[in-house]
Amino acid sequence: MKKLLLITLIALLALSLIQCDGEKKKATKELELLGAGASFPYPLYSKMFSEYFKANSIKINYQAIGSGGGIRQLTAKTVDFGGTDAFMKEKDLSATDGEILHMPTCIGAVSVTYNLPNNPELNFTGKIITDIFLGKITKWNDSAIKKENQDVKLPDEKITVIHRSDGSGTSFVFTDYLSKTSTEWKTKVGAGKSLSWPVGLGGKGNPGVAGLIKQIPGSIGYVELIYAEQNDLPVAKIQNKSGNFIRPSLESSSLSAQIDIPEDTRITITDTDAAEGYPISSFTWLIFYKEQSYNNRTKEKAETLIQLLNWMIHDGQKYPTELGYASLPASAIEKSKLIIKKVTFNGTNLVK
Numbered sequence: 001m002k003k004l005l006l007i008t009l010i011a012l013l014a015l016s017l018i019q020c021d022g023e024k025k026k027a028t029k030e031l032e033l034l035g036a037g038a039s040f041p042y043p044l045y046s047k048m049f050s051e052y053f054k055a056n057s058i059k060i061n062y063q064a065i066g067s068g069g070g071i072r073q074l075t076a077k078t079v080d081f082g083g084t085d086a087f088m089k090e091k092d093l094s095a096t097d098g099e100i101l102h103m104p105t106c107i108g109a110v111s112v113t114y115n116l117p118n119n120p121e122l123n124f125t126g127k128i129i130t131d132i133f134l135g136k137i138t139k140w141n142d143s144a145i146k147k148e149n150q151d152v153k154l155p156d157e158k159i160t161v162i163h164r165s166d167g168s169g170t171s172f173v174f175t176d177y178l179s180k181t182s183t184e185w186k187t188k189v190g191a192g193k194s195l196s197w198p199v200g201l202g203g204k205g206n207p208g209v210a211g212l213i214k215q216i217p218g219s220i221g222y223v224e225l226i227y228a229e230q231n232d233l234p235v236a237k238i239q240n241k242s243g244n245f246i247r248p249s250l251e252s253s254s255l256s257a258q259i260d261i262p263e264d265t266r267i268t269i270t271d272t273d274a275a276e277g278y279p280i281s282s283f284t285w286l287i288f289y290k291e292q293s294y295n296n297r298t299k300e301k302a303e304t305l306i307q308l309l310n311w312m313i314h315d316g317q318k319y320p321t322e323l324g325y326a327s328l329p330a331s332a333i334e335k336s337k338l339i340i341k342k343v344t345f346n347g348t349n350l351v352k
Helices: 002-030 042-056 067-075 090-094 126-133 143-148 169-181 183-188 205-215 225-230 250-255 299-313 330-341
Strands: 033-037 060-064 081-084 100-114 160-164 201-203 219-224 237-239 281-289
Touching: 033 067, 033 299, 042 060, 042 100, 042 225, 042 299, 067 081, 067 169, 067 281, 100 169, 100 205, 100 225, 100 250, 100 299, 100 330, 126 143, 126 160, 126 169, 126 183, 126 237, 160 169, 160 205, 169 183, 169 219, 169 281, 201 205, 205 219, 205 225, 219 225, 281 299, 299 330
Parallel strands: 033 060, 033 081, 160 201, 160 219
Antiparallel strands: 081 281, 100 219, 100 281
């Protein structure tokens, strides 16, 4: 009888431990957040989310699948937040099942990079870049390029254009700049995440484009600045609206954002009016639903997201400059605070 009682007690204890372990795993899973989208800020997000986990034991799983993919996954409600370098247009926002908010996280520069002998630093105007990507300039020693780079010996070599093959916020930023500086580009191609490119080869993500440029002599393409630096690729100085040739950098991209920012933060800062601003700069955003009580989400999951968002615009702002991005200006941080305050759960604001 005592033996049977002992066995029963052991069995009950084991069952209790299994249940506790199950509850623990469930709670741990509850404190994980899933995001997907832009590869433009991926180096920064990797650093931010790693540091956030160290401080808060909350895992953030972010997949760099491109801005278009991030928007699609958030719209499908398969992730907690998306990442995009191109803010969603009104027609796309109106087609979603719930209001989507945009919160900027940093400012980055899209650089024009290339593969030439000795990789000299080149000067490009908007027209030169446009004509290259339209297929009108096909040789590196074209007179238009030589005119802006008289001290550089340019090779008699064919230009191979490299562009993004996936839906990309980086493409949007780049083509938004071209559309602002070239009526021909705006009419024939336009600005967007996915385009019908007149010429060139496609690479997936910033890493794919950078990889192709490294492999193909005479190639030219566009990548987020950090990817050019990580791959030891040169970057061109781009002529801005004031006529100055500006090198992409933390400082010059930050200067581009010294503008009035709307309440919803959905604004492009390409072709900036700032005399020393780099003209192919952009905010990058996290996007998320205003109402968080969807797909059986818990209030705890929603609060976990809010805590992450607050951290990113406060403590997290010390990390952008370490990785070649510009931190948010004070005006953008203030607008971001107001956006976070709009988030609700069952109609009640999560931040008082």
